[in-house]
Amino acid sequence: MNLEPFFIAMAVAILFLMLCNLYRVVAGPTVIDRMLGVNVIGIKTTVLIVLIGIIDGRVEMFIDITLAYALLNFITTLAAARFYQRISQPAPSEPEEALVAPSAGPEVEDVDAPEAASDPGRKETP
């Protein structure tokens, strides 16, 4: 049975649904709503690349791109989440104090890095 028309129909259907998801990216009231839409579009891109590969007949050449997407896709989302965690911390109310505050230095050191401190042997190697 020749499945190629089926795969083409499937690819076009997925694209059409991606177009619907684009509504959330364009209209979403907050940035994280947009982020959500982009995440869905990114994951479905991997499926579409595999389908294009199957239609072309040489999937093995397309599979590496998909693997790269599967591994890298959530970095953007993670960066947005980290961004909001950082700016949710209120800025110091006294800008003069903050400008010269040397105490900011050591405080950075102990934020969240117990692994780095408890592991001095590996610190030297890249």
Place this chain on the structure above:
Amino acid sequence: MTWDASLLWQFDILVLVMMVICAVTALALQGLLSSAIVTGAYSFLICLMWTHMMAVDVAFTEAAVGAAISTVIFLGTAQYINRWIKKDPPREQGIKQLTLVIGVICAVMMLSATRDLPDWADPASPASTHLSPGYIEQGYHETATPNVVTAVLADYRGYDTMFEAVVVFAAALVVMVLLRRTSHKHRKVLHLRPKREGRDTVLRGAAQSIIPVMQIFALYVLFHGHYSPGGGFQGGVIFGASFILLALCYNLKFSMNRFREHLVLWCCACGVLLYAGIGAACLGLGWNFLGYAALADLLGVSGKMARSYGILAVEIGVGITVMAVMVSLYYDLASGGDLEEGL
């Protein structure tokens, strides 16, 4: 009618419509973060377009760059600038309309000029009949590299790629020089990421299972670039992305303890030096600059295998440079230049 239904024009038109929507949205939205994120969606769509146009190497590069680097550096910059856009000043409305009119006129002129271009996907178009068949038909006999793109990239157009690597290297240096501050007087207001005991466990668990695979995959992409899509640029970007992921899941200091900044800069320089050094070695052996066949006697292999090995060595150089540059861009842009607390 000679058009071929297997070209999937429905697919293309849907993707292109989505790209235009994304482009207009990215420029029309008021918030900067929203624009950066819509640009991320744009990158996914153009990767799809390139995959469908059978440009797998290009699609691979776009996948690595668009998913891992560009949006992250946008977000990193957004920490240090005013995120709120005010309405455009009213006095510029006239200029805006004038620009629109001129732009539309130019666009219509260019659109009418497309009638003279060869039909899309025409196998007999001038671009596809003069030079490129030579690369496809001779490339394998001359360089023993099945991936024609890799062969052309690192061998036939080696100069081009070398100076692209130099440009990337220069960009890392420029970013560092622009942002680095030595005086403690102008220390910026630090927004520390709040301490979150136990709430990052999921992210760290995911990162611990993904980062090693990512690095091995990057090396695979780099070394398998002769036989499948991939090569120095893609492998370098993916390897650099693993350090970015480490910094995002833990913090910047943690990543910088693994890959220190002076080491990053050494890597930037060493990659370019490796590339240029191989070229100079060929020159010293009496051939042209980057004529890898000169290495045949040195390696004890035939001329075409020497070219294959030369391509591999050059790709390693490119990979090291690109990896270090991506990490350097992230370190500098996400921390505002003082390398203390990043995204």
Place this chain on the structure above:
Amino acid sequence: MDDLFYFIISKYNYWAAIILLFIGLYGMIVRNNLMKKIIGMVIFQTAILLFFVSIGVKRGATVPILKFSPDKQPLLDAAAYANPLPHVLILTAIVVGVAVLGVALALLQKIQRVHGTIEEDEILEDMRK
């Protein structure tokens, strides 16, 4: 009707590239915020790259990586593979594009530090002072 359809089918990729080009250019000229100008630059750039890769497409062609017959002989038919030359140019252009984006964003951070804003008219006012 068939003629019109054939005309659309054979040119739409160029049209999309040109439309994206002018969207990016318009954003670069008109928007007052420097970050929006950078995003316009990114769109402008991808439009040019799209045009370049469009030139190399061939109907019925596969990816430019040689196919091998079962007895390990490569299939060396130029019509069976897409044109590799635009791919090479664009591949390097993307990575250079990221480097350019990094430099642009670094300049943006520097401008924010010096002038305290990234709106074009406010920067001009600040410079006149």
Place this chain on the structure above:
Amino acid sequence: MISDILVIIVMVTGLLFFVATTVGIIRFPDFYSRVHAAGKGDTLSTTLFLGGAILFIMRDFSWDAMLTAGKLLLIVFYIFIASPTATHAIIDAGYEFRVPYWTRSSDKKGTEGDEANEENMDNGFYPEDLKG
């Protein structure tokens, strides 16, 4: 023949789940339920699509096809890890900013609830930082 029908069944199921995801993402009233739709439906539909691709590739056995299928399995595994992690990170950011959540209006009056939240939801209020 049987495997072809199996491919079609699996992929159409995946498409159904993706339709449900899309409806959820467009129609759900607040941020948290939209993330719920994306996190579950999207991962499952992707898994089903790629599973259909694996079945299609494995139709005629060869070592190359096995290698490709193995890579696809790896992709499924990593999407299964990465996609829920991404939605977890998003929802964490939203929670930290107290994005208002939706409550049924019949439950609104007379019961104890977060009144500020309901007011915010009614007025379409979102934290300023999240709109940029």
